[in-house]
Amino acid sequence: MTALRERALVSSRSMPSLPKHVRIQYDPVRQAFAVLSPEKIFWPNDISLDILRRCDGRSTVGHIIAELAADYDAEQEAVAADVVAFLQEWSDKLLVKL
Amino acid sequence: MNEPLLPPIGMLAELTHRCPLQCPYCSNPLELLKANRELDTQTWLDLFSQAADLGILQVHLSGGEPTLRRDLDQLIAGLSARGVYTNLITAGVGIAEGRIEAFAEAGLDHLQLSFQGARPATTDRIGNHKGGHEKKLETARRARAAGLPLTINAPIHRHNIEEVPEFIDLALSLGAERLEIANVQYAGWALTNRDQLMPERAAVDRQAEIVAAARERLTGIMNIDFVTPDYFAIYPKPCMGGWARDAFMVAPDGTVLPCHAAQTIPSLSFERFGPRSLAEIWRNSPAFNAFRGTDWMQQPCRSCERREIDWGGCRCQAMAIAGDAAATDPACAKSPIHARMAMLIDEAQRAAAVPSPGEQFVYRRIGVVTEPA
Numbered sequence: 515m516t517a518l519r520e521r522a523l524v525s526s527r528s529m530p531s532l533p534k535h536v537r538i539q540y541d542p543v544r545q546a547f548a549v550l551s552p553e554k555i556f557w558p559n560d561i562s563l564d565i566l567r568r569c570d571g572r573s574t575v576g577h578i579i580a581e582l583a584a585d586y587d588a589e590q591e592a593v594a595a596d597v598v599a600f601l602q603e604w605s606d607k608l609l610v611k612l
Numbered sequence: 613m614n615e616p617l618l619p620p621i622g623m624l625a626e627l628t629h630r631c632p633l634q635c636p637y638c639s640n641p642l643e644l645l646k647a648n649r650e651l652d653t654q655t656w657l658d659l660f661s662q663a664a665d666l667g668i669l670q671v672h673l674s675g676g677e678p679t680l681r682r683d684l685d686q687l688i689a690g691l692s693a694r695g696v697y698t699n700l701i702t703a704g705v706g707i708a709e710g711r712i713e714a715f716a717e718a719g720l721d722h723l724q725l726s727f728q729g730a731r732p733a734t735t736d737r738i739g740n741h742k743g744g745h746e747k748k749l750e751t752a753r754r755a756r757a758a759g760l761p762l763t764i765n766a767p768i769h770r771h772n773i774e775e776v777p778e779f780i781d782l783a784l785s786l787g788a789e790r791l792e793i794a795n796v797q798y799a800g801w802a803l804t805n806r807d808q809l810m811p812e813r814a815a816v817d818r819q820a821e822i823v824a825a826a827r828e829r830l831t832g833i834m835n836i837d838f839v840t841p842d843y844f845a846i847y848p849k850p851c852m853g854g855w856a857r858d859a860f861m862v863a864p865d866g867t868v869l870p871c872h873a874a875q876t877i878p879s880l881s882f883e884r885f886g887p888r889s890l891a892e893i894w895r896n897s898p899a900f901n902a903f904r905g906t907d908w909m910q911q912p913c914r915s916c917e918r919r920e921i922d923w924g925g926c927r928c929q930a931m932a933i934a935g936d937a938a939a940t941d942p943a944c945a946k947s948p949i950h951a952r953m954a955m956l957i958d959e960a961q962r963a964a965a966v967p968s969p970g971e972q973f974v975y976r977r978i979g980v981v982t983e984p985a
Contacts, residue, residue, distance in 0.1 A: 521832030535722050535761035543619050543667035550697040552722045555669055606832040608789050
């Protein structure tokens with residue numbers, strides 16, 4: 515089992531999803547979306563939330579980038595760099611599955 | 613300087629003090645409560661519902677051994693229905709067939725399993741439970757089979773600090789997402805057994821290097837949380853994220869506490885859920901307000917630039933070592949009695965070097981502190 519696991523790297527064909535131990539939830543007390551994980555709770559900003567919500571295990575990173583670029587009326591290349599960096603960081607913390 | 617009171621985020625629910633293990637560093641108080649003092653199912657469910665209303669997003673179900681509560685799946689379901697993230701903290705021995713699956717079914721989000729050693733002999737000796745290691749391995753397998761995410765928790769002290777590399781391999785082999793290398797905090801039973809548990813400085817340094825290298829190597833594969841040992845520290849930890857700042861705990865009888873060891877501070881008295889609501893206790897309990905924020909601080913904390921990073925460290929450690937719960941945590945290099953920590957380490961090394969027949973631990977047991985040893 516040990517040998518099967520290795521660090522995942524983001525590519526445009528990755529189809530990210532949230533692992534079972536991570537979930538996005540609206541908190542009515544604080545009126546904000548929280549990301550719940552085993553020990554930590556994160557309060558993502560709007561852009562992070564937009565990325566995480568698209569991590570449905572079916573959309574490719576390329577598709578997510580195209581959608582966000584359209585929504586934010588931004589250059590695809592600029593969006594791509596941010597999205598890839600964000601997803602790699604979250605994958606490295608095991609908060610996103612690639 | 614006083615910030616507005618924010619709602620709490622996390623809660624540790626010690627459902628019971630009963631436990632099949634007898635670890636000599638247990639964070640439970642020395643005076644353990646018997647089963648007849650535990651809250652009943654409906655009271656826990658009411659408490660959880662109030663906790664969710666108050667803003668609690670995450671509940672750690674602990675003990676003692678929480679799976680000894682036969683109503684655990686009901687309690688999980690109650691929290692789950694309110695969208696509260698549930699983490700079961702278990703020793704993983706003696707869990708009946710089908711129960712782990714029932715917990716998963718009830719909505720359990722995550723399971724944390726303790727290993728007292730990476731080697732069977734160590735686990736069995738530290739927990740004073742024969743065959744414990746094998747049962748834990750089985751619990752880990754069942755949890756994974758039930759689709760539960762897994763953290764392995766390894767409490768570290770002089771008798772297993774050399775097993776840290778093996779703990780890392782063990783956690784990987786069990787498919788854990790997380791490993792906690794948690795050096796024992798000297799409160800509760802660990803304070804009683806401090807001389808027997810305190811590691812050597814060289815071993816602590818080696819451990820830090822091993823963990824740093826493993827974290828680098830295992831990026832994206834397994835997270836390693838490293839709880840460093842206070843007595844060897846330069847700065848204290850922000851204990852509980854600051855006293856009554858965003859978390860609290862509840863004892864088996866419903867006593868609401870800012871932290872595990874808070875009852876060792878003799879000037880404070882604590883309130884029970886039932887007679888008072890959770891919201892009242894959180895906002896108005898004099899014990900909760902005693903060390904909230906920074907107004908209570910003395911020097912050097914009061915004017916320290918780190919006062920809102922570590923919140924003065926651990927109040928119970930200040931009580932235990934400085935004899936004043938409002939003192940700077942002696943783990944801090946700025947504490948006037950910081951040198952006492954090094955003396956205590958040396959004292960422990962000398963005490964541990966003296967050969968003595970039989971087991972040297974005071975094992976955790978109900979009633980052991982009220983009876984002559």
